[in-house]
Amino acid sequence: MINRITYAHGIFFLQVLAYLSVIPMIMYASFEHYIIGVFFYFLFGCLGMIMGYHRLHSHRSFYTPLWFEKLITIFATMSLTGPAIDWVAIHRAHHKWHDTEKDPHSPDYKGRLRVHFLTMFTEVSPRFAMDLIRNNFYMWQRKNYFYIIGIYAIILLLIDPFAIVYAWLFPAFLTVFLGTLILSASHRDGEAHDDFILGILTWGDAFHKSHHDKPMQVRLHKYDITGFLIETFFKVKT
Numbered sequence: 001m002i003n004r005i006t007y008a009h010g011i012f013f014l015q016v017l018a019y020l021s022v023i024p025m026i027m028y029a030s031f032e033h034y035i036i037g038v039f040f041y042f043l044f045g046c047l048g049m050i051m052g053y054h055r056l057h058s059h060r061s062f063y064t065p066l067w068f069e070k071l072i073t074i075f076a077t078m079s080l081t082g083p084a085i086d087w088v089a090i091h092r093a094h095h096k097w098h099d100t101e102k103d104p105h106s107p108d109y110k111g112r113l114r115v116h117f118l119t120m121f122t123e124v125s126p127r128f129a130m131d132l133i134r135n136n137f138y139m140w141q142r143k144n145y146f147y148i149i150g151i152y153a154i155i156l157l158l159i160d161p162f163a164i165v166y167a168w169l170f171p172a173f174l175t176v177f178l179g180t181l182i183l184s185a186s187h188r189d190g191e192a193h194d195d196f197i198l199g200i201l202t203w204g205d206a207f208h209k210s211h212h213d214k215p216m217q218v219r220l221h222k223y224d225i226t227g228f229l230i231e232t233f234f235k236v237k238t
Contacts, residue, residue, distance in 0.1 A: 010146055011120040014080045015176055021169035033166040040171035046203035048075030049175055050226045057084050058091045061216045063235040070137060078152055079175040082120055083142035089129040090122055095215060099190050105183045108190055116184040182206045
């Protein structure tokens, strides 16, 4: 089992690489590379982190087939936001104590730079994710997190070395950077806010006041793309 400190440093290193991927994208990427990058951002961000880690794993607000739950968990793995167990534990602790001194990523108490770049070092009790800890699949994902990522990187390298940038690191950068802006920017003055432009860029997740008001609600706004997909294709809990 990867311990908390080892995995946090590994995630930090990979996120640095993701941020640096912007440089080769600017210098060498074609229009087609950007289209592919946005498509993978949809897979990693919309389906993986937001639909998977956030609305399914953290809040269990809808039902989905087991195969699809596992698939979007793998997508989220590639987004470099950490294993589901750790992500969910931090997020549930955030909801319990949001915008207070106990909030694991309150910008008012922790500082915006720390919240934006160092959330992977946050320590929270595993009791917040006991349902996932009891699930063999999520324990497997956590134990093999870096191996899963490494296999994906090798596959991309064999297909096209530059694909490591446009089909992995760059869409992971979009997922991490825009998703973390919800923590560092949409929480301000001691409360959550709905931010329209960021809401569009994050597939609906930055309609954040609406989410905190009703955490189980899957459609946060009429332009909440993730919520629209959930309502269209899955059974929502009532």
